[in-house]
Structures are given as structure tokens and as C-alpha cells.
Amino acid sequence: MNSLATYTPIGLEPDADAIRQQFAAAHGWENQYRLIIQLGRQLPALPAEWQTEEHRLKGCESQAWLKGEKSEDDRWHFACDSDARIVRGLIVIVLAVLNHQSAATIHSFDMEGYFTELGLEKHLSPSRGNGLRAIVLAIREQAV
Numbered sequence: 461m462n463s464l465a466t467y468t469p470i471g472l473e474p475d476a477d478a479i480r481q482q483f484a485a486a487h488g489w490e491n492q493y494r495l496i497i498q499l500g501r502q503l504p505a506l507p508a509e510w511q512t513e514e515h516r517l518k519g520c521e522s523q524a525w526l527k528g529e530k531s532e533d534d535r536w537h538f539a540c541d542s543d544a545r546i547v548r549g550l551i552v553i554v555l556a557v558l559n560h561q562s563a564a565t566i567h568s569f570d571m572e573g574y575f576t577e578l579g580l581e582k583h584l585s586p587s588r589g590n591g592l593r594a595i596v597l598a599i600r601e602q603a604v
Contacts, residue, residue: 473502473552473555473556473559474499474502474552474556475556475557476556476557476574478556479499479552479553479556479557479578480577480578482495482499483495483578483579489579489582489583492578492579492583493546493583495549496546496549496550496553497545497546497549498549499548499549499552499553500545500546500547500548500549500550500551500552501545501548502552503540503541503548503549503551503552504539504541505541506525506527506539506540506541510525510527510539510541511525511541512525515527517540517591517594517595517598518594518598519590519591519593519594519597519598520542520547520591520594520595521544521587521588521590521591522542522543522544522547522591523542523543523544524540524541524542524543524544524547524551524591524595525540525541525542526538526539526540526595526598526599526602527539527540528599528602528603530563530603534562534563535560535561535562536558536559536560536561536562536563536566536599536602536603537559537560538555538558538559538599538602540554540555540595546588547588547591550580550588550591550592550595551595553578553580554571554592554595554596554599557569557571557574558596558599558603561603563603563604566599566600566603567600567603571593571596575592580592
């Protein structure tokens with residue numbers, strides 16, 4: 461079985477500041493949408509053995525899976541994937557903030573403020589917005 465420690469190495473994915481900078485540089489929703497798709501291409505494919513009903517995210521219109529585990533230093537590491545390109549990009553945006561963090565940080569970070577800052581709530585369809593919140597909720601439910 462694959463380990464999340466090797467699947468999600470710390471430091472190889474963007475952090476919240478990098479995401480903010482990329483969104484600020486991508487003027488207009490069309491460019492930001494393209495950025496989300498590009499971010500999704502960076503997301504490693506989830507191993508088939510993790511694409512099970514046990515790891516399937518509820519509340520997402522698309523197929524999506526989330527696997528989390530807590531390391532010895534009390535940080536949470538997540539692997540997440542979807543069959544939809546836009547959802548894969550949104551996953552990267554969420555993981556940029558919540559991956560490799562303590563449960564306290566995961567629960568205290570203002571995700572709605574972050575999404576507002578990026579302008580996501582203005583442009584995502586209600587179902588995509590609900591799916592985005594479902595990803596955050598699933599991460600928070602695991603991180604206890």
C-alpha cells in the first residue's frame with residue numbers, strides 16, 4: 461500500500477501565498493479559470509487502491525476521493541483527486557492551505573475568506589462551490 465508520506469512530499473506543492481500571487485497575476489476570470497485547470501494538472505493521480513467508496517467525497521457532483529493520515533509530528537497529510545479537471549485545480553487550492561498542517565491550523569484557517577480573496581465565490585457555480593466546501597469539510601472531519 462502506498463504511503464501518504466511519499467505521495468504528498470512537503471514543499472513540492474504550492475502554498476497559500478503562492479496561490480494568492482498566481483491569482484493576482486492572472487487578471488480576469490478567464491485567466492484565473494485557466495490557472496485553476498493548470499493547477500489541477502500538477503495534482504498527482506490518486507493510486508487506484510485509494511479510489512474506493514471508503515475515500516469517496518460526498519457532496520461533490522464529480523467523482524472525488526480523499527485520503528488523510530496523521531504523522532508522528534501531529535500534522536495531517538492528504539491525498540485527493542477527482543475525475544473533473546476544474547475540481548482537481550480546486551483541490552490544489554485547498555491543499556495549498558490545509559495539507560501538512562496541524563488539526564488546530566486546519567480548523568482555524570478562514571477558508572471562506574481565502575476563497576473570497578481569490579474571487580472563487582463570485583465565479584463558481586453553486587454546485588462547484590458546494591463541492592469545494594465539501595472538500596474542506598471532509599478534511600476538517602478527518603483532522604481531529
